[in-house]
Amino acid sequence: LTGVARDADTPLPGYSDDLALLAPSFTYQLTDRTKITVLTEYSESTRGGTASYYNPSQGEASDIYVGDPDYNDFVNEQWRVGYELEHEMDNGVTLRQNLRYSEVDADLEFSGIYAAGTGFGRYWGHYLENSENFSVDTYAEGHFSTGAFDHTVVAGFDYTQSSYDAYYGGVGYVSAADTDAVDQPYSNGQEMYQYGVYVHDQLSSGPWTMFLSGRYDWVDMTTFDANQNGTDTSHNGFSGRVGLSYAFNTDLSVYANVSSSFVPTTGLVYDDSTDPNSGRSAEPTRGLQKEVGVKYQLPGTESLITASLFDIRQEDGVVFQTVDPATFNGLNQVQVPYDLRSRGLEIEGQFNFANGLRVTSAYTYLDMEIDAGSTGTVGNQLSATPHHTASIWGFYEPQSGAFKGFGFGAGLRYVGESYGDDANTYKNDAEVFADLSLSYDFGEVGYDGLSAQINVKNVFDNTDQTCSADYCYRYEGRTATASVSYRF
Numbered sequence: 257l258t259g260v261a262r263d264a265d266t267p268l269p270g271y272s273d274d275l276a277l278l279a280p281s282f283t284y285q286l287t288d289r290t291k292i293t294v295l296t297e298y299s300e301s302t303r304g305g306t307a308s309y310y311n312p313s314q315g316e317a318s319d320i321y322v323g324d325p326d327y328n329d330f331v332n333e334q335w336r337v338g339y340e341l342e343h344e345m346d347n348g349v350t351l352r353q354n355l356r357y358s359e360v361d362a363d364l365e366f367s368g369i370y371a372a373g374t375g376f377g378r379y380w381g382h383y384l385e386n387s388e389n390f391s392v393d394t395y396a397e398g399h400f401s402t403g404a405f406d407h408t409v410v411a412g413f414d415y416t417q418s419s420y421d422a423y424y425g426g427v428g429y430v431s432a433a434d435t436d437a438v439d440q441p442y443s444n445g446q447e448m449y450q451y452g453v454y455v456h457d458q459l460s461s462g463p464w465t466m467f468l469s470g471r472y473d474w475v476d477m478t479t480f481d482a483n484q485n486g487t488d489t490s491h492n493g494f495s496g497r498v499g500l501s502y503a504f505n506t507d508l509s510v511y512a513n514v515s516s517s518f519v520p521t522t523g524l525v526y527d528d529s530t531d532p533n534s535g536r537s538a539e540p541t542r543g544l545q546k547e548v549g550v551k552y553q554l555p556g557t558e559s560l561i562t563a564s565l566f567d568i569r570q571e572d573g574v575v576f577q578t579v580d581p582a583t584f585n586g587l588n589q590v591q592v593p594y595d596l597r598s599r600g601l602e603i604e605g606q607f608n609f610a611n612g613l614r615v616t617s618a619y620t621y622l623d624m625e626i627d628a629g630s631t632g633t634v635g636n637q638l639s640a641t642p643h644h645t646a647s648i649w650g651f652y653e654p655q656s657g658a659f660k661g662f663g664f665g666a667g668l669r670y671v672g673e674s675y676g677d678d679a680n681t682y683k684n685d686a687e688v689f690a691d692l693s694l695s696y697d698f699g700e701v702g703y704d705g706l707s708a709q710i711n712v713k714n715v716f717d718n719t720d721q722t723c724s725a726d727y728c729y730r731y732e733g734r735t736a737t738a739s740v741s742y743r744f
Contacts, residue, residue, distance in 0.1 A: 257281075260299075267719075267733040270325025271304030289344040295356070298335045305330040305366040308588070309721075309730055310376075315682040317721040317728035320376075324367035327380055327432035331363040348399060355392040362386075367432070368581065368588070379427040380435040381586045387420035395454075404461045411455040420522070421445040421480075427586030445480040446537070450520060467499035467513070475520045479537040491540050493518035507553045517543040521574050525591045529577045529630060532584050538593065539572040558608040563601070569627075570596045575638070577630065577678075578727040589725065595628035596638060612653040619646045626678060633678040640684065640724035644672035651693065661700030663709075665693030676723030684722045687731070690715040705743040712736045 257280050264273040277299040285291045306323030338356030345351065364383040369376040395412025424443040428435035454471035472494050478486040499513030521538035528534040549564030577592040584590060600622040607615045624641040626633045649667030654660050669689040676682050691713050698706040717734040 264737065266304065266735065268304060268307060268321060268323065270323060270328040271307065272302055272329075273304075274302040276300050291342055293340040294337075295339065296335075296337045299333075301332045303330045303332075304328050305364050306368070307729065308368075308727070310369055311728050314726065315676050315723060315728060317723070317730055320369070322367065322369045324378065324380065324432060327365050327367055327436070329363070329365050332360060334358065334360045350397045351395075352397065353392065353394045357390045358388070360385075360387045365432075365436070368427075368586070377429065379429050379586060380432045381427040382424070382435050382438070382440055384423040384440055385420055387418070389416070389418040391416040405459045406461070408458040409456070412453070414452050414454075416450040417448070418450075418522070419445065419447040424585075427581075441482070442484060443482050444524060444535075445484070446522060447478045447480075448520060448522070449476045450474070463503040465501045465503075467497060469497040469515075471495045471518075473518050473520075475540060477520070477537055479524070487537065489537050491520070493540060493542060507555050508550070510548075510550045512548040513545075514547075515545050517541070517545075519543075521572070523574075523591055525574060525593045526577075526579075527593065529579050529590065529592055530583065535590075538574060538591070541570060541573050543568060543570045543573075545569075554607075559606060561603075561605045563603045565601055566599065568596075568598045570594075570598075575629075576725055578725045588727065592630060593628075594626060594638075596624060597627050598622060598624045612655045613650065614652075615648070615650045617646075617648040620644070630678060633680075636678055636680040637675050639675050639678050639726070640722065642672035642674040642684075642686075644670070644686075646670040649691070661697045663693070663695035663697075665691075665695075667691045676728065677726035679726075682723070685720065687718060687720060687722075689713070689718055689731075706740070707742075708738070708740045710736065710738050 258277070259279070260275055260277040262273070262275040265271075266273055277297070279295075279297040281293060281295045283291060283293040304323065305328050308322050309317040310320040310322050312318050336356060336358030338354070341353045343351045362383075362385040364385075366381045366383070367378060368381075369378050391414065393412060393414040395410055397408070397410045400407050400409075422443045422445060423440040425438065425441045428438065450473060452471055452473045454469070456467070456469040459466040459468070473492060475491045477489050477491070479489070480486050495516045495518040497513060497515035499511065499515070501509055501511035503509040519541045521541055523538065524535040525538040526532070526534045527536070545566065545568045547564055547566045549562060552561045553559065554561070573594050573596050574591045575594050576589040578588060579590050581588050600620060602618070602620050604618040605616070609615075621644060622641060623643065624638040626636050626638055628634060647667065647669045649665065651663060651665040653663045667690070669691070671687045671689075673686050674684045676684050691711070692715055693709065693711050695707060695709040698708070713735045714731065714733060719730045719733045721728050721730050723729070
């Protein structure tokens with residue numbers, strides 16, 4: 257039984273971060289070879305609907321928060337139910353089926369301001385969305401050997417049905433109460449049916465391990481306009497993976513893989529971010545990734561260092577683009593299709609010391625180039641994607657003495673320079689953030705399973721601006737969270 261109750265404010269006025277969640281589950285052994293796990297969940301979250309600041313000019317975020325504290329709730333009500341069924345056959349093959357059904361009801365209140373004479377005017381908007389999702393995945397897993405190779409083979413079939421209906425009639429300029437009283441009209445919707453078959457083989461022989469995977473998907477989609485007229489589209493595609501790793505010894509291994517992806521995209525994309533009539537159903541996103549890397553475990557320790565080089569191409573990806581809200585009926589951003597290529601390096605180290613100290617550090621170099629996008633963006637860097645990011649986090653739990661049971665954590669996060677728009681006309685500054693943590697395990701005083709923790713993000717309250725897709729925001733200020741948990 258998992259439950260969460262959170263009552264939280266944020267530095268923005270009227271912008272909460274509340275959550276109530278209850279997720280019971282149970283496992284029942286039907287026979288000595290068959291078991292079922294039933295999973296359920298209900299949650300209701302209330303967060304803020306507007307997080308932006310007024311931009312008086314391009315590349316500038318003022319200190320004026322544009323939200324209305326009295327009309328700023330983004331409520332999501334969700335429930336889901338499903339099961340995981342497993343049966344072991346006499347021949348060593350295991351059959352599994354995972355099924356889940358979920359519904360989400362979203363109710364978004366938002367607001368904004370605009371220049372009006374020597375002051376500002378205000379508008380309010382109300383957006384409603386209902387979504388449903390059903391998925392079932394049935395597969396078999398077997399283990400066998402052929403010559404020098406040991407195989408773990410998985411083969412299966414999955415089916416997903418999802419839909420959403422959105423209700424939005426534009427913004428109002430009278431009052432929040434007036435906007436809230438309006439029954440929002442149907443604006444758009446979508447139904448999607450996806451079928452997939454797949455097979456995966458993991459082969460091992462001595463120090464060698466190989467992964468071979470293949471999958472084929474069929475997608476049928478109907479997109480509805482405001483008059484509930486439907487447009488049918490169909491897509492299909494193959495995706496797969498070939499991976500190879502070699503272990504020199506128990507501490508050092510190298511690997512390489514090539515993998516492709518095929519992912520249907522939900523919602524509308526706009527080919528022209530200045531034309532609200534250019535919306536259409538999105539093409540599936542297709543990707544191709546190449547990666548080589550090394551993993552090294554420090555001898556005789558639980559410390560691991562990994563490094564990888566990667567090259568990823570993405571076709572018909574989706575990014576958000578800032579648009580004129582007066583043209584798009586109060587919307588500030590819409591989805592637009594982009595082709596992207598990202599290349600870079602990732603290095604990560606996890607170090608666990610015998611004295612109770614754990615340190616995690618990471619560095620990423622990322623070159624995110626636009627291969628196809630809005631006019632004037634081809635060959636540029638995608639906005640808000642810095643070349644350099646790094647972090648280090650340490651957590652210390654004294655093993656003896658007066659502070660045994662306590663945990664002390666501290667870390668730094670570095671975000672390098674990036675562009676504020678896809679035209680690459682101005683940059684975001686590099687930033688450094690500090691975080692702290694304090695925890696206590698009440699098991700030290702006889703209350704096993706009970707613990708408390710305080711986390712402080714952005715200790716020095718850095719609220720500098722950052723821009724993405726040509727709209728500028730401010731970093732979330734210092735945030736403290738206190739939590740109590742009990743495991744039984």
